[in-house]
Amino acid sequence: DTGVSQDPRHKITKRGQNVTFRCDPISEHNRLYWYRQTLGQGPEFLTYFQNEAQLEKSRLLSDRFSAERPKGSFSTLEIQRTEQGDSAMYLCASSRQANTGELFFGEGSRLTVL
């Protein structure tokens, strides 16, 4: 399968713990995006990378959130000191730079904070 893959698919954690999600984009895509989706809402943009550079971050991305794409390939999204409000689906997507309207999404990582 050459699509976008995310790991883990599900994560249950206690409030205050740190969690990390990984995303492997389609190999030839140089753009990688993170979105968050809560129940009944559309996906909300968090941040995106062009190659290894993080070019934009949403105000939704508090200082407890950090994302990296160290070699311009896979990316990680870390949430420190999780809160119940962080419970959501975290979606990763990738695209070619020349067509950023056509995103390829992964299946998402569902986070539940108890």
Add this chain to the structure above:
Amino acid sequence: DAKTTQPPSMDCAEGRAANLPCNHSTISGNEYVYWYRQIHSQGPQYIIHGLKNNETNEMASLIITEDRKSSTLILPHATLRDTAVYYCIVNTGTASKLTFGTGTRLQVTL
């Protein structure tokens, strides 16, 4: 990004055409209309996009009005597997991100 307006929900009988409308009255000349869908518990899936001409692919057809202020996504023969939330988005194709609204929840019934 220009904003879009979609009905919150629609029903369609299996085998019939599903016509999903979208208003984007403030669309700019360089913005495309993109459609995505999201089946329950999956990531969004790209369906189709267009600038001003009607487009068709193996999944759907996209009809854009001449003034480009609205569009319709057509699923010609809806099946139960087409039950999903459908998002209409306008984007230049080179912008930094897509902005999703709440979409239209399409329920296909027997």
